[in-house]
Amino acid sequence: xxxxxxxxxxxxxxxxxxxxxxxxxxxxxxxxxxxxxxxxxxxxxxxxxxxxxxxxxxxxxxxxxxxxxxxxxxxxxxxxxxxxxxxxxxxxxxxxxxxxxxxxxxxxxxxxxxxxxxxxxxxxxxxxxxxxxxxxxxxxxxxxxxxxxxxxxxxxxxxxxxxxxxxxxxxxxxxxxxxxxxxxxxxxxxxxxxxxxxxxxxxxxxxxxxxxxxxxxxxxxxxxxxxxxxxxxxxxxxxxxxxxxxxxxxxxxxxxxxxxxxx
Numbered sequence: 001x002x003x004x005x006x007x008x009x010x011x012x013x014x015x016x017x018x019x020x021x022x023x024x025x026x027x028x029x030x031x032x033x034x035x036x037x038x039x040x041x042x043x044x045x046x047x048x049x050x051x052x053x054x055x056x057x058x059x060x061x062x063x064x065x066x067x068x069x070x071x072x073x074x075x076x077x078x079x080x081x082x083x084x085x086x087x088x089x090x091x092x093x094x095x096x097x098x099x100x101x102x103x104x105x106x107x108x109x110x111x112x113x114x115x116x117x118x119x120x121x122x123x124x125x126x127x128x129x130x131x132x133x134x135x136x137x138x139x140x141x142x143x144x145x146x147x148x149x150x151x152x153x154x155x156x157x158x159x160x161x162x163x164x165x166x167x168x169x170x171x172x173x174x175x176x177x178x179x180x181x182x183x184x185x186x187x188x189x190x191x192x193x194x195x196x197x198x199x200x201x202x203x204x205x206x207x208x209x210x211x212x213x214x215x216x217x218x219x220x221x222x223x224x225x226x227x228x229x230x231x232x233x234x235x236x237x238x239x240x241x242x243x244x245x246x247x248x249x250x251x252x253x254x255x256x257x258x259x260x261x262x263x
Contacts, residue, residue, distance in 0.1 A: 005030060010054055010075045010089045013037050013221065017052035017078075020059075033092055036223035041078065044226045048081035055214070062214035070104060072215035073205040088203065088217040088229075095222065095262040097202035097241070102132025105258040111207040112198040121187050122194065128180055132245075134255050136169035141252040148252065169247055169254045177245055184243060196234055199241055202260050203229050237262050 011022040012034030026034070041050060053060035053076065060066070060077040061084050075089040098108060106129040113122060137145060137157040145154060146161075157167045165171060188195040201207055209215040219228050227233045240262050247254040 006075075006089065006091055009033055009037070009091055013041075013089065014052045014054050014057075014076055017041070017050055019052035020054065020057050022054070033223045036092075037089070037221050037226070040223075040226040041080075041221060045080045049079075051079040053077045060214075064213070066212075066214040068205070068209050068212035068215035070100065072212065073203070073209065073217035074214055075217075076221075077214070078219075085219045086214060086217050088220045090220060090222040092223045097199065097260040097262065099257050099259045101134055101255060101257050102129045105132070106130040107208060108201060109198065112201040113194065114207055116194055116197060119187075119191070121183065122191070125180075125184055125187060128183075129258070132256050132258075133167075133172065135167070136172060136247065136254045136256070137163050137167055137252070138169040138247070138249070138254055139163060141249065141254075144252040153253075172256075173247075181243070181245060188243070196231070196238070199234050199238060199260070200229065200231075203234070 005027075008024065008026045008030045011024065012026050012030050015021045016034050016038045055066040055072060055074050055076060058065045061079060062077060066072050066074050066077075073088050074086040076087045078085040078087055098105070100108065106126050109122075109126050109129060113126075135156070142158065142161075142163060145157060157163055163170075188198070203220065204218065205216045217229065219226065220233075221227075242261050242263050243258065244261075245256055245258050247256055249255075
């Protein structure tokens with residue numbers, strides 16, 4: 001899915017609900033999913049009046065364009081009757097709850113852990129996430145770096161033509177990833193309260209985005225339905241949530257990011 005498709009769906013939903021149009025022609029896929037989302041919202045609303053705004057529209061009930069760092073969870077704002085809903089929009093298929101490098105992921109874990117007695121293992125996991133490598137090199141990209149990289153970059157990753165051990169993406173995959181993922185999954189499986197809090201925080205950003213007005217979502221819309229994000233919803237999707245640490249290469253250099261997804 002192209003990133004722009006998600007934004008197109010947000011605007012299509014707003015337009016179909018009578019809100020501001022971004023004056024862009026959307027694909028048939030977006031038009032179809034937009035109609036499906038609107039049906040769910042209308043069903044949820046009963047006979048109550050619905051108003052809709054995109055989060056970028058400063059005329060929304062929040063009173064300004066919604067922004068946050070790294071990014072808001074709220075994509076559109078709905079007013080159903082007299083109640084305001086801050087809505088996260090998801091396209092059909094798997095739902096990405098969060099994706100970030102080590103530091104931002106550690107902050108997500110810390111936010112979820114607020115109010116929960118942290119065991120030593122959790123503190124250790126957060127510490128490991130904070131130092132998750134941001135620049136690694138895979139063996140398959142060595143020739144590219146030698147050809148395109150500056151001397152400083154070559155010296156950062158290579159010694160005598162071979163990738164330095166603590167800069168090796170291949171070594172990290174075989175050794176460090178297995179150990180970190182095993183520890184993380186074991187902790188989540190055996191600590192239900194924290195696992196619930198982590199999924200809730202990944203969905204809403206309620207704690208991590210609290211200083212950004214309107215940025216934390218309280219509901220979610222997709223072609224599957226319109227749902228309030230509460231304990232019942234988290235329990236519904238919990239067994240479908242998958243965690244993985246993946247590498248993303250740019251100009252031959254690989255950075256690591258933890259992805260939390262609903263399959």
